[in-house]
Amino acid sequence: MSSPTLHAGEDKRNAMIAVEQALALQAELAAAVIRHDAFVDPVLRVTGVDVAYAADGERIVCAAVTLDADTLAPIEIATAWGTADFPYVPGLFSFRELPIVLKALEQLRQPPQLVVCDGQGIAHPRRFGLASHLGVVCDLPTIGCAKNRLIGTHDPLKDERGSIALLVDADETIGAVLRTQDGVRPIYASIGHRIALDSACGWILRLARDYRLPETTRAADHAVRMALKEIEGPPS
DNA sequence: GCGACAG
DNA sequence: ATCTTGTCGC
Incomplete structure (x- = not known):
């Protein structure tokens, strides 16, 4: 196969061409997604990744934070700067953020064992x-944990933490809607690659014991904001 | 034709 | 995602 990511020029014509290529590449890579637990090592560390955009609308930064899977204490953090070379198109989101995510993950001295992404896994039109794109490209177990729904329908769920409803699209279970805190808006979990949905939900629920979002996402989000502050609002 | 639409 | 202050609610 060709490169796992693409570039899109500034003008709309090149952007449209890139979108066409992305759709073809997406179909090719999607066939490689493994939907069951396939871990090569016991999971001792869990890594969270998040991306933030600078106010100038040009630069973007990604933070990858690895936590001790048992204590959830931070073990290592890495950041990477870059630019958004692909437009934001619902359904092609990974082509916009994957490049910078890969760059951040490469900075980690300890290789990731399980990655939780800020976005969908297979709870996607195609x-x-x-999360799936990252998983397939890096051949890593990944989980998608989004704050909002992209597609799919589900039954209403109870208000208590731990309540769950399956996300369904075209008669296929594509993920789960999880209430991680009592009376708090649920999150959308789906498998990324090499993990089963129930395992993914188990991880998310444990990582989100005290807050709505999993600690991996919270840690990465915090790190990414810190990185932004260093160039945006330098203490003068 | 009219919405919906991860970050 | 980001631009942004105060403010309603637990």
């Missing part, structure tokens, strides 16, 4: 959201 079953290939950011």
